[in-house]
Amino acid sequence: MTLHIAGAGMAGLCAAVRARELGLDVVVHEKGDRAGGSMLLSSCVVWRYRDLDTFREQCPGGDADLQQEVVERVDDGLEWLRGLGAEVVWEETGNPLTVGLRFDPRSLTDALVRAAGELRFGEGLPDDAEQLLLATGGFQGDRGLVSEHIHPGGALLHRANPWSAGDGLRYALGRGAALSSGLDEFYGRAMPAGPAVVREDEFVSLAQLYGRHALVLDDRGDEFAPDPISWSETDLVQAIAQRPNATAWYLVDEEALEVDIRGRTVREMVEAAREAGGEVLLANELGIEIPSAYRYAVHVVAGITHTIGGVCIDRQARVLRDDGSPIEGLYAAGADAGGIATGGYASGLASALVFGRNAAETAAQA
């Protein structure tokens, strides 16, 4: 029996490698012209919360069974990736809430591709596959689906591979799949707003990660932000998406400029935004009453990296109907599988690793 996999990103490649280890024939269909999907563009930190309680606290709307599966199975998956020859660049995440590894994304992609077998580029979902894994990476690339589910106040900056546009979701719905929680949520970053030009190799370096240290105003000058802003700032980025034009101004004072966030100072992030052509004003040029301590105002737009909602799966990565029964021969993993991080943020690479491998193991028993 052949397992067909749609998508040669993190979930699809992990599934392909695991399925081949288990003796299955595998064909990977990749819509784009390269392997790696968004994984190749990512910071490549594959992590989990320290324990299930922390996961539940941080992502309270997520499915507890799927969260438990991630907590229990990621560590084994990380060692498996290392064993395939993927280069580890950090042994820890530097965040007391989480544990994990940071890989070099090129090395991780290459290690998986070497072991994944046949990859067919320029191919979408195969017709009439008896065993099919949907690993197409979410629906952030489809403006229509994003408007329908996320209702942004303006165009979001698309901070992901160009091909993940909801194909897996549409296909699964056509086969009777249930939708998960969190369809209006997404993981993203505040990015320099237009006229800045953000290339895909700058998705990491141009992220503006200091909303917690800023006064946040919308384009009308109204202050807003979740209180408190979470450590990942995903909640803030989602809030920016809802404001007019999906943009905001981050105002920072001298003290904030010297804060170090994941190895970069706020000043360096502001400079990067300016160099990319973004609007970085002296705070008093904004033309509104604000305390004089604020030095710069940086215009940011909500960048969408991947959707958090998707199709419902179980721990074996089987796609479920509304009544909870599995659809025979249909699996989903990665950002196509939703409802794991609802209400917060969790590593998309980790769930792609765990449920990609689980899908292969389930298919091997079919």
Ligand SMILES: Cc1cc2nc3c(=O)[nH]c(=O)nc-3n(C[C@H](O)[C@H](O)[C@H](O)COP(=O)(O)OP(=O)(O)OC[C@H]3O[C@@H](n4cnc5c(N)ncnc54)[C@H](O)[C@@H]3O)c2cc1C
């Ligand atoms: C800048 C950036 C930084 C990030 N940093 C991190 C991080 O540090 N840690 C973390 O956990 N996550 C991070 N992420 C998110 C992470 O990359 C994703 O969560 C992860 O790649 C999801 O895996 P996936 O397999 O679902 O999607 P992808 O890895 O994107 O793979 C999906 C694949 O499916 C293909 N595809 C789409 N449609 C079809 C179709 N119809 N048929 C066939 N193929 C199709 C796409 O071309 C793509 O190759 C980051 C992402 C970006 C962009």
